[in-house]
Amino acid sequence: MMSANRILIVEDNLSIAQTVALNLQYAGYEYMVFDDGKKAAQHLEEDHSFDLALLDIMLPGMDGFALFSYMKKYNIPVIYMTAKTDSESEVRCLRDGAEDYLVKPFEVVTLLVRMEKVLQRTGRLNLVYRFRDITLDAQNRTVTKSGNSMDLTPLEFDVLRVLMKNKNRTVSRDRILNEIWGEDYFGDIRTVDVRIANLRKKLGLSDEIRTVSKAGYRLEER
Amino acid sequence: MKLETKLTAICGAMLLLVAAVLGSLMLWQVKEQSYESLQQRSEESLRELASMVTGGITSSFEDMDPAYGQKVYLRYFFQNLGVDGSALVFNGALVSAPTPIDPRDYLSINLTEGIQSASCSAAGHWYLVSGYAFEWKGSLFQAYLVSDATYIRTQLAGLLLRFAGIALCVFLVGLLCLRWLIHRTMKPLVQLQKTTQDIAAGHYSQRVHSRSKDEVGSLAENFNTMAEAVENHVQSLEEQNARQQLFIGSVTHEFKTPLTALLLNVDTLRSVYLPEEKQQELLESMDDQLHWLEQMVHKLLKLISLSKSAQIKPHPVPQLLEQVETLTKGSMKKYGTELVIQCAIETLPMDQDLLSSALVNLVENSAKASAPGQKILLRAENSTLEVADNGRGIPAKDLERITEPFYMCDPSRSKVNGGFGLGLALVKEIASVHRASLEIRSQPGMGTTVKLVFPGNGNKTVIQR
Numbered sequence: 005m006m007s008a009n010r011i012l013i014v015e016d017n018l019s020i021a022q023t024v025a026l027n028l029q030y031a032g033y034e035y036m037v038f039d040d041g042k043k044a045a046q047h048l049e050e051d052h053s054f055d056l057a058l059l060d061i062m063l064p065g066m067d068g069f070a071l072f073s074y075m076k077k078y079n080i081p082v083i084y085m086t087a088k089t090d091s092e093s094e095v096r097c098l099r100d101g102a103e104d105y106l107v108k109p110f111e112v113v114t115l116l117v118r119m120e121k122v123l124q125r126t127g128r129l130n131l132v133y134r135f136r137d138i139t140l141d142a143q144n145r146t147v148t149k150s151g152n153s154m155d156l157t158p159l160e161f162d163v164l165r166v167l168m169k170n171k172n173r174t175v176s177r178d179r180i181l182n183e184i185w186g187e188d189y190f191g192d193i194r195t196v197d198v199r200i201a202n203l204r205k206k207l208g209l210s211d212e213i214r215t216v217s218k219a220g221y222r223l224e225e226r
Numbered sequence: 227m228k229l230e231t232k233l234t235a236i237c238g239a240m241l242l243l244v245a246a247v248l249g250s251l252m253l254w255q256v257k258e259q260s261y262e263s264l265q266q267r268s269e270e271s272l273r274e275l276a277s278m279v280t281g282g283i284t285s286s287f288e289d290m291d292p293a294y295g296q297k298v299y300l301r302y303f304f305q306n307l308g309v310d311g312s313a314l315v316f317n318g319a320l321v322s323a324p325t326p327i328d329p330r331d332y333l334s335i336n337l338t339e340g341i342q343s344a345s346c347s348a349a350g351h352w353y354l355v356s357g358y359a360f361e362w363k364g365s366l367f368q369a370y371l372v373s374d375a376t377y378i379r380t381q382l383a384g385l386l387l388r389f390a391g392i393a394l395c396v397f398l399v400g401l402l403c404l405r406w407l408i409h410r411t412m413k414p415l416v417q418l419q420k421t422t423q424d425i426a427a428g429h430y431s432q433r434v435h436s437r438s439k440d441e442v443g444s445l446a447e448n449f450n451t452m453a454e455a456v457e458n459h460v461q462s463l464e465e466q467n468a469r470q471q472l473f474i475g476s477v478t479h480e481f482k483t484p485l486t487a488l489l490l491n492v493d494t495l496r497s498v499y500l501p502e503e504k505q506q507e508l509l510e511s512m513d514d515q516l517h518w519l520e521q522m523v524h525k526l527l528k529l530i531s532l533s534k535s536a537q538i539k540p541h542p543v544p545q546l547l548e549q550v551e552t553l554t555k556g557s558m559k560k561y562g563t564e565l566v567i568q569c570a571i572e573t574l575p576m577d578q579d580l581l582s583s584a585l586v587n588l589v590e591n592s593a594k595a596s597a598p599g600q601k602i603l604l605r606a607e608n609s610t611l612e613v614a615d616n617g618r619g620i621p622a623k624d625l626e627r628i629t630e631p632f633y634m635c636d637p638s639r640s641k642v643n644g645g646f647g648l649g650l651a652l653v654k655e656i657a658s659v660h661r662a663s664l665e666i667r668s669q670p671g672m673g674t675t676v677k678l679v680f681p682g683n684g685n686k687t688v689i690q691r
Contacts, residue, residue, distance in 0.1 A: 019487035019511040023494050026508075030498055062479070087482035090475075109486035112493045172499040214499075224499045 009123055009130045011035040012057040014044045014071060015085065016064055020108075024058065024085075027112045030172040032133060033119075041066030045074050052078035055128040056103075056119060061086040061093065072100055081126050083118060085110070116170075133168040135223060138207060140168050149207060156206065159184075163199040167213065167223040176220035196221075230405075230412050237404045238397075245393040253386055260378040261345065261354070268356040269341045272371050275309055279369065280362050282307070288363055296365075297321050315368035327353060329370035335359045337366070345375060352376045414442045418449055430457040473631050480522060484515040491515075525648045529631070529655055536577040536659045543571040543606045546578060550585045550604060557590045562598030565589060570607035574680055576660060581611075581678075584656040587649045588613040588676050595619070595674065609680040616673040625668060629654040 011028055015021040016039045028035045036054075038044035042065030057080050061068035068084060075082045083104040084097045097105045103122040106115060123129035131142040137150045142165055147154045156164065162184040166175060169183075177193040200221055204210040214222045283303060290296045300321040304314045313329055314322045320330075332346045335357040343356045352375040359368045414436035424432040433453060436446035491508045494500070500508070547567050558565055585604065592602045595617030603614040620628060627633045631651040653676075657664040661681050668674040 017483050017487055019515055020483070020490060022511065023487065023490040023508065026500075026504070027490075027494055027498065087479045087486070089478070108482045109489040112490055112497070174497040174499075219497075222499055 008032055008034045009055040009128060010053060011119070012044065012048075012054040012080065013037045014041060014057065014063060014068070015039065015060045016062075017060075020085075024112075024115065027116070027173075031116055031169070032130070032171060040064050041068070041071050045071060048074050048078060052080065054078075054080045055126075056080065056122060057082045058115075058119075059084050061088055061097075069096065069100070072102065076101065081122050081128075083115075083122060085115075120169075133165065133171075135168050135171060135212075135225065138168075138209075140165055147207075154206060156203075157199075159195070160199045160202055160206070163196060164203055164207075167203075167221065171223050172225055174216045174219045174222045179220070229415075230408055233408050233412075234401070234405050237408070238401050241397055241400050241404070245397060249386075249389050249393060253382060253389070256385060257378065257382055260381065261375065264354050264373060264375060264378065265343050265356065268343065268354055268371050268373050269358075271309065271312075272341055272356050272358045272369055275307070275312055275369050275371070276358055276360055276367070278307055279304075279314070279367060280360070283362070292317070292365075309371070311372040311374070313370040313372065315370070317366055325370070325372040326351070326374075327355075327372060329355045329357060329372050333357045333370070335368060337361060350376075352379050411438075411440075411442065414438060414446045418442075418446055421449070421453070425453055425456070430460050476631055477526065481519070484519050484522075487515045488512055488519075522648075525652065529648060529652055532580065532652075532655050533659050536580055538575050538577050538660065540573045541576050541578045542573050543611075544569050546574075546576070546582055546585070547604060547606060549578075549582045550589060553582065553586045554589045554593070557593045558602075561593040561596065563593045563596045564599075564601045566601050566603050568603065568605040568607070570605075571609065574606075574609065574611075577656075580656045580659065584653045584678070585611065585613065587653055591649060591676075592617060592674065611678040611680075612675060614673065614675040619670040619672055619674055620666070620668040621670055625666060628666065629664065 009032075011033050013021055013024055013028075013035055015024065015037070018039065021037045021039060025035050025037050036047070038047065041063040045066055057071075057075050059068040059071055059075075059082055061084060063071070068086070072082060081103040082101075083106060084102055085106045085108060086093065086097075087108040088094075089107055094105050094107075103125070104118050106118060120129060133140045133142070138154075139148045140161075141147075145158075145161060147156055147161065147164065163180055166180045166183045175183075177196040180196050181193065200213060204213050209223070212224055212226075214224050216222050284299070287296060287299060290299055297316060297319065300314065300316050304312075304322045311325050312322065313320060313325050315330065320328075327346070327348050332353075333342055333344045333355045335342045337359045339359075341356060341358045343354060345352065345354050347353070354373045354375045355370065356373075357368060357370045359366065361367070414434060417434050417436065421432045421434050430453070433450050434446040436443045438446075491512045495505060495508055547569055551565055551567060554565060557563075589602060589604060592613055592615035596602060596615050597617070600616050603612070605612045605614070624633075629650045631648055633647050633651075654664050657678050660678070663677075663679045665677040665679060666674065667677075
């Protein structure tokens with residue numbers, strides 16, 4: 005069974021690092037934060053079992069470009085998070101082989117989606133999600149509760165997957181549909197409501213799957 | 227047509243014209259002289275002939291029959307004289323052997339006019355005809371001499387041919403020399419033209435190389451002066467532009483980081499289910515970021531509007547230093563340093579608020595760089611305000627850039643200390659508002675001295691180790 009993805013964060017603004025880390029934690033990632041490029045590089049010498057690195061470019065100690073060579077050495081895919089908007093920096097990042105490039109300011113959701121894409125592309129994405137005693141295996145499309153296999157329709161499975169992937173995060177009905185069928189789908193959003201009701205009943209999650217008024221649903225882990 | 231070609235053509239034409247005029251004049255002179263000498267010889271011969279006639283004719287001539295005997299005698303007598311081309315007319319009748327042409331056709335002479343001459347041509351020959359009329363023993367004698375002058379013409383033709391040949395050679399050589407000279411003279415002009423084109427195309431560092439001292443040389447020199455002025459101007463504009471770009475880039479970057487933190491926090495607070503204390507934590511972090519932003523906006527506005535809002539008037543320096551002392555008391559306590567004030571200036575033209583904030587900034591920088599117990603000197607003398615410390619100093623690599631907005635020697639440490647990297651940029655701006663120069667001398671481990679040198683000593687930022 006796959007364990008949670010490990011993410012390396014190198015960002016010198018503590019507030020940004022903290023918030024990104026918090027979101028990663030809720031999204032089921034393990035992480036490590038460094039505010040200094042040199043320290044990160046030193047740590048990599050001993051421990052380099054990371055699935056992805058989120059790097060700022062302007063860093064004390066050693067800048068993101070210099071850190072990139074370490075990532076290459078240990079075969080860690082990189083997403084840059086930077087305030088540099090000039091295309092020169094972007095071209096440099098991507099030409100060097102960075103997987104993606106996020107320009108500050110960005111939204112958490114964007115970061116999470118890009119991270120997932122990169123992990124998927126590099127075959128490192130953890131496809132097993134856990135919520136209390138419920139385990140969802142996206143590869144085999146199975147759901148177990150306390151070890152017992154649960155019988156879900158494909159659509160129910162997909163909705164549950166979106167909720168578990170975004171644990172503790174409010175997801176709108178639109179986003180649930182988009183994540184299942186892609187951006188172009190304009191379906192009846194009430195189909196989501198029906199599946200949610202079924203999931204609450206089948207898995208006994210009537211409290212945990214909360215309806216956030218005007219926003220959507222949230223799978224809450226108290 | 228190119229100016230060079232034009233000038234060469236004009237000069238060539240002039241050369242040709244001069245050669246032609248000179249040649250014609252010379253040929254004409256030669257011709258005149260030849261004719262004159264021929265005429266002189268003819269006249270001499272003619273006079274001789276006349277005297278020979280008058281002296282040689284027999285005394286019995288008068289007794290001869292004028293109609294027949296005299297003529298026969300004269301023909302005989304004249305033939306014996308044997309002068310080539312001569313003819314004698316006695317009482318209107320030709321008594322000598324015929325000459326190639328009949329001189330009477332070309333020249334009419336009488337007693338009063340002495341010797342007469344005329345030139346004429348016949349059957350492809352040129353002749354000089356001279357005639358002399360004289361009276362002897364009641365009879366009219368007319369003596370003629372016909373000299374062939376064709377040789378003069380031939381000579382002249384030969385001369386003309388030779389002259390034309392020489393003139394042509396001289397003309398060609400002259401033309402080549404001219405061309406070379408004109409090319410040489412025009413060279414700076416051509417270069418000037420090329421250089422103007424280069425400069426127009428944006429190569430502002432191009433110059434004209436001319437060693438000549440004439441007008442073209444001085445034009446080239448003036449042009450170089452102008453080009454240098456343009457280059458300097460363009461360069462300063464470019465530098466200014468680059469500085470502004472850098473500044474805007476830094477501002478953008480500095481703003482983006484706290485904004486990103488804020489946005490991420492808001493985003494997280496809005497959509498993530500968080501326990502109470504986590505929420506509080508995020509809110510506090512947002513509060514910090516907002517304060518940071520607010521302060522930075524305040525400082526930036528100050529930096530930008532500084533030159534417009536400054537009011538400079540004479541102000542007592544001791545009062546200013548006292549103000550600085552009061553304002554830095556807190557920092558002195560915090561860093562355990564001591565401020566020593568020396569004042570030897572009465573007044574200086576200044577904006578008191580700006581200058582005191584600059585000095586406070588410098589003193590606080592010194593305090594941060596000093597170890598507890600160290601002294602910081604704030605001195606005013608010789609129209610110079612000086613802040614000196616014995617602190618850790620500034621590394622050489624940072625000295626040059628230290629007055630750039632947002633430049634920090636050690637980004638991580640400065641941020642922890644709550645700096646923006648705007649302090650020295652502000653000081654520099656304040657100095658320039660006062661037309662004072664900012665001099666920073668520093669040696670790592672030995673300390674830093676910052677001087678604000680007021681006018682009289684120039685207005686440049688000097689940075690030295």
